[in-house]
Amino acid sequence: MAETKTILVAGATGQQGGAVARELMKRGHRVFGLTRSTSKFKDLATAGIEGVQGDLTDKTSLAPLLRNADGFFIVTTPFEPNFSVHPEKEVQQGKNAIDAAKAAKVSHVVLASVASADEDTGIPHFESKAKVERHLKASRVPHTITRPVAFMDNYASPWMLSTLRGGIMQVPVPPGSRQQLVAVKDIGEIVARAFENRRMAIGKTVELAGDEIAFGDLPAALSQKLGHPIRYAEQSEEDARKLMGDDGLRMFQFFRTKGYHVDIPALETAWGYRMTRFHEFLDTVDWERAQPKW
Ligand SMILES: NC(=O)c1ccc[n+]([C@@H]2O[C@H](COP(=O)([O-])OP(=O)(O)OC[C@H]3O[C@@H](n4cnc5c(N)ncnc54)[C@H](OP(=O)(O)O)[C@@H]3O)[C@@H](O)[C@H]2O)c1
Numbered sequence: 001m002a003e004t005k006t007i008l009v010a011g012a013t014g015q016q017g018g019a020v021a022r023e024l025m026k027r028g029h030r031v032f033g034l035t036r037s038t039s040k041f042k043d044l045a046t047a048g049i050e051g052v053q054g055d056l057t058d059k060t061s062l063a064p065l066l067r068n069a070d071g072f073f074i075v076t077t078p079f080e081p082n083f084s085v086h087p088e089k090e091v092q093q094g095k096n097a098i099d100a101a102k103a104a105k106v107s108h109v110v111l112a113s114v115a116s117a118d119e120d121t122g123i124p125h126f127e128s129k130a131k132v133e134r135h136l137k138a139s140r141v142p143h144t145i146t147r148p149v150a151f152m153d154n155y156a157s158p159w160m161l162s163t164l165r166g167g168i169m170q171v172p173v174p175p176g177s178r179q180q181l182v183a184v185k186d187i188g189e190i191v192a193r194a195f196e197n198r199r200m201a202i203g204k205t206v207e208l209a210g211d212e213i214a215f216g217d218l219p220a221a222l223s224q225k226l227g228h229p230i231r232y233a234e235q236s237e238e239d240a241r242k243l244m245g246d247d248g249l250r251m252f253q254f255f256r257t258k259g260y261h262v263d264i265p266a267l268e269t270a271w272g273y274r275m276t277r278f279h280e281f282l283d284t285v286d287w288e289r290a291q292p293k294w
Contacts, residue, residue: 002027002196002197003196004028004029004030005024005029005030005070005071005195005196006029006030006031006032006068006069006070006071007024007029007030007031007032007069007070007071007072007073007195008032008034008052008065008066008069008071008072008073009021009024009031009032009033009034009049009073010034010056010072010073010074010075010076010097011034011073011075011077011112012031012033012034012035012044012049012051013033013035013037013040013043013044014075014077015151015153015184016075016112016148016184016187016188017033017034017073017075018047018184018188019184019185019187019188019191020073020110020187020188020191020192021033021044021047021049021188022047022049022188023185023188023189023191023192024188024191024192024195025047025048025049027192027196029192029195030050031049031050032049032050032051032052032065032069033049033050033051033052034052034053034054034056034065035051035052035053035054036053036054036055037053038051038053052065056074056076056092056093056094056096056097057089057092057093057096058096059096059099059100059103062096062097062100062104063100063103063104066100066101066103066104066106067104069104069106070106070107070108070195071106071107071108071109071110071195072097072101072106072108072109072110073109073110073112073191073195074094074097074098074101074109074110074111074112075112076090076091076093076094076097076112076128076129076132077090077093078090078124078125078128079125083244083245084245085124085125085245085247085248087124087125087127087128087247088128090125090128090129090132091128091131091132091135093132094111094128094129094131094132094135094136095132095135097109098111098132098135098136098139098141099139101139101141102139102140102141106141107142107198108142108143108144108194108195108198108201108202109136109141109142109143109144110143110144110145110146110191110194110195110201111132111133111136111143111144111145111146112146112148112187113129113130113132113133113145113146113147113205114126114129114147114148114149115147115148115149115180115207115208115209115260115262116147116207116254116258116260116261117129117130117133117147118130118133119258121250121251121254121258122250122254123247123250123251123254124246124247124250125247125251126251133145133205142198142202142203143202143203144194144201144202144203144204144205144206145204145205145206146187146190146191146194146206146208147205147206147207147208148182148187148207148208148209149179149180149181149182149207149208149209149260149262150179150180150181150182150260151181151182151183151184152181152182152183152184152210152211152276152278152281152282153183153184153281155218155222155282156282156285156287161226164222164226164230165226165228167228167229167230167231168230168231168232168233169218169219169222169230169231169232169233170233170234170235170239171215171232171233171234171235171252172234172235172236172237172239172240172249172252172253172256173215173234173252173255173256174215174216174234174256175214175215175216175217175232175234176214176215176216177214177215177216177255177256177259178212178213178214178215178259179212179213179214179215179255179259179260180209180211180212180259180260180261180262180264181209181210181211181212181213181278181281182208182209182210182211182275182276183210183275183276183281183284185276185284186208186210186273186275186276187208189273190206190208190271190273193271193273194206206267206270206271207260207262207267208262208267208275209260209262209264209267209275210264210275210276210277210278210281211264211275211276211277211278211281212264213278215232215255216232218232219231219232221278221279221282222282224282225282225285225287226287237249237253240252
């Protein structure tokens with residue numbers, strides 16, 4: 001086994017941080033899972049993760065947690081639980097986390113960003129991540145940046161399933177538009193490998209994807225698992241804006257006009273790891289409970 005490391009994982013109660021924390025635990029590392037709420041310690045403990053309380057908007061709360069950490073996985077989010085988008089809050093979270101890591105002389109930060117963050121997409125929650133990336137580079141903290149595409153796990157999330165159960169998938173792109181996807185589990189795997197292979201990983205920006213699928217092929221794949229037909233309907237931009245706001249619509253405009261373009265075979269070769277394909281991901285989901293079985 002690689003040398004045992006102590007890693008502070010932000011977002012441990014969420015998708016990416018949860019996957020990273022579980023993978024690091026599995027590999028025998030000491031993991032502290034950051035959450036704002038002590039009421040979530042119990043759930044973290046069930047997964048074998050030691051919960052610690054802190055808030056990315058409060059630098060002083062992070063200082064003691066980073067004192068003996070070898071690594072810090074940073075996830076920021078502009079989203080509130082009601083799906084409202086606050087890019088400026090995401091920038092603040094990222095800057096605070098990086099400044100705290102610098103002050104504590106953490107020897108390796110892995111920052112979760114998003115694929116195409118540096119491509120002037122005009123999507124507010126991509127631009128905020130680009131700002132955090134720039135802050136990290138300027139800080140000179142030794143780091144790796146992971147940039148995932150859209151999560152496969154979105155298609156098994158309660159909010160997605162509640163609409164799919166109505167038998168219709170409404171998206172503001174033509175069915176032939178393709179989307180690259182990544183399994184959250186694979187983010188955990190690559191981040192764990194980055195922490196374990198610090199010298200190889202530092203200075204790298206890694207875009208993460210495992211498969212590419214046309215939006216129009218999603219309903220058939222999902223209806224097989226959900227056991228009822230699902231129809232694809234191209235939503236008007238006007239309707240989409242009402243439903244997902246300007247930020248969400250801009251993201252779909254990006255999917256339609258340009259889209260993610262990760263070189264999946266090159267990624268797999270570079271990291272010696274085969275990324276999960278979408279049909280494989282679908283097989284891992286417990287569709288009764290709407291969550292991956294792993
Ligand atoms: N969904 C996708 O397809 C996709 C693709 C690429 C990138 N992303 C990006 O992924 C990010 C979200 O990551 P996720 O889906 O892994 O998270 P998530 O499941 O939405 O959970 C959010 C996590 O952030 C933590 N958090 C929120 N505010 C915090 C604060 N002020 N201080 C400390 N922790 C805080 C929450 O912890 P507590 O509530 O326990 O404190 C929770 O663990 C977003 O920036 C999104 O843009 C998403």
